[in-house]
Amino acid sequence: MKNKNILFLCSWYPSKVQLFNGNFVFKHARSLVKKKINLFVLVVCEDLVLRKRFTLEEGSKENVKELVVYYSYPFKFLKQLYKFIAYLKGIKYIKQKQGKIDLIHVNVLIDAGFIALLVNYIKGTPYIITEHSSIFSPLNPKSYSKVLKPLIRKAIQRSKFILPVSNELGNNMKKIFSEVPYKKIPNVVNENIFHISNPKVKGKNLKFLHVSSFAKLKNVEGILTVVKKLSLQRTDFSMTIAGDGDLEKIKNIARGKGIPTNNINFHGTMNEVETAEIFRSHDVFVLFSDYENLPCVLLEAQMCGMPLIATNVGGVAEILSSEEDGILIKAGDEKELLNSLNHMIDNFAKYNPFLIREKAIQQFSEKAVTDNIIEIYRDVLSLY
Numbered sequence: 001m002k003n004k005n006i007l008f009l010c011s012w013y014p015s016k017v018q019l020f021n022g023n024f025v026f027k028h029a030r031s032l033v034k035k036k037i038n039l040f041v042l043v044v045c046e047d048l049v050l051r052k053r054f055t056l057e058e059g060s061k062e063n064v065k066e067l068v069v070y071y072s073y074p075f076k077f078l079k080q081l082y083k084f085i086a087y088l089k090g091i092k093y094i095k096q097k098q099g100k101i102d103l104i105h106v107n108v109l110i111d112a113g114f115i116a117l118l119v120n121y122i123k124g125t126p127y128i129i130t131e132h133s134s135i136f137s138p139l140n141p142k143s144y145s146k147v148l149k150p151l152i153r154k155a156i157q158r159s160k161f162i163l164p165v166s167n168e169l170g171n172n173m174k175k176i177f178s179e180v181p182y183k184k185i186p187n188v189v190n191e192n193i194f195h196i197s198n199p200k201v202k203g204k205n206l207k208f209l210h211v212s213s214f215a216k217l218k219n220v221e222g223i224l225t226v227v228k229k230l231s232l233q234r235t236d237f238s239m240t241i242a243g244d245g246d247l248e249k250i251k252n253i254a255r256g257k258g259i260p261t262n263n264i265n266f267h268g269t270m271n272e273v274e275t276a277e278i279f280r281s282h283d284v285f286v287l288f289s290d291y292e293n294l295p296c297v298l299l300e301a302q303m304c305g306m307p308l309i310a311t312n313v314g315g316v317a318e319i320l321s322s323e324e325d326g327i328l329i330k331a332g333d334e335k336e337l338l339n340s341l342n343h344m345i346d347n348f349a350k351y352n353p354f355l356i357r358e359k360a361i362q363q364f365s366e367k368a369v370t371d372n373i374i375e376i377y378r379d380v381l382s383l384y
Helices: 023-034 076-098 109-123 146-158 167-174 220-231 247-257 272-280 296-303 334-350 353-364 366-381
Strands: 006-010 039-046 054-061 064-071 103-107 127-131 162-164 206-212 237-243 264-267 284-287 308-311 326-329
Touching (some): 006 023, 006 076, 023 039, 023 064, 023 296, 023 366, 039 076, 054 076, 064 076, 076 109, 103 109, 103 366, 109 127, 109 146, 127 146, 127 167, 162 167, 206 334, 220 247, 220 334, 237 247, 272 296, 284 296, 284 334, 308 334, 326 334
Parallel strands (some): 006 103, 039 064, 103 127, 127 162, 206 284, 284 308, 308 326
């Protein structure tokens, strides 16, 4: 890998406009840079307040070299054209600065995969694709446009590897095109930030935690409905709802349901260290999503030794594969969620936080994930 330049070509990535968009992609990049991979991130981002059509902002975060190309457009029907031009301007800039691009690592096929496909046709530069998006899930009502299917198929076909974060996602992508190598490589968790500080011992009240963006698919309202029902049965618990979405809206829903204040807590936007701290201060993580792929919050919770209650969607069953890890429930089933919360309160002592963390280290630690990615890099680059 010495002297090889890797372009991390991203559809999703944090920026000043979208602070948390694709933060899991940054975590992959950060872990690879720690392994001395010569990597440069490129992402484009719409910013309609720009005075110019394109602005290139180069920077570095935790030793990850980044270039964000912000773009605007005069008319909405020209958006994709200007996004396309923004990617090409970014690639040109990075080539002038870094020299030859030896491998493109696409993160989320739509739209960065289409740019990699074009560069592959013109320059012959090989590319691989890490896929995170739930857009390929049959449960997702916001599927990709059927007009894009031939282009998606071609982008998959010409890639050297497809690296879905879950087997379930990979199986859905194989329905489009299966005759390329697929290998599951999950999201990565920094085990030095997410760790167990003290053995989990149930206090007077069991502390449940939900962390998300509060998007509709997360079904936070369903959690609040069940919390209200649980509060009518017992008082020895609390639920914390935390995240970077519209917290006031969530608070209003909770008030409307009449949830007692001693059973519900709220927390707003957190950085990575603060997220790890709130995990360690709680006992059980709850996710009640309608559909998912491989949510980072579940991996981070496991790295902190927390048992899970989560819906059987996407790749969740791949990490919640044993009763030792927690409870897998049907999406949207509020009765099952209520029963699971009750079970956790009564049986929390049966879960071993150190065993849960050890399994997470084996699968999601920086070493486990980056070793697999670097192996793919070597395999592809050995052919060129």
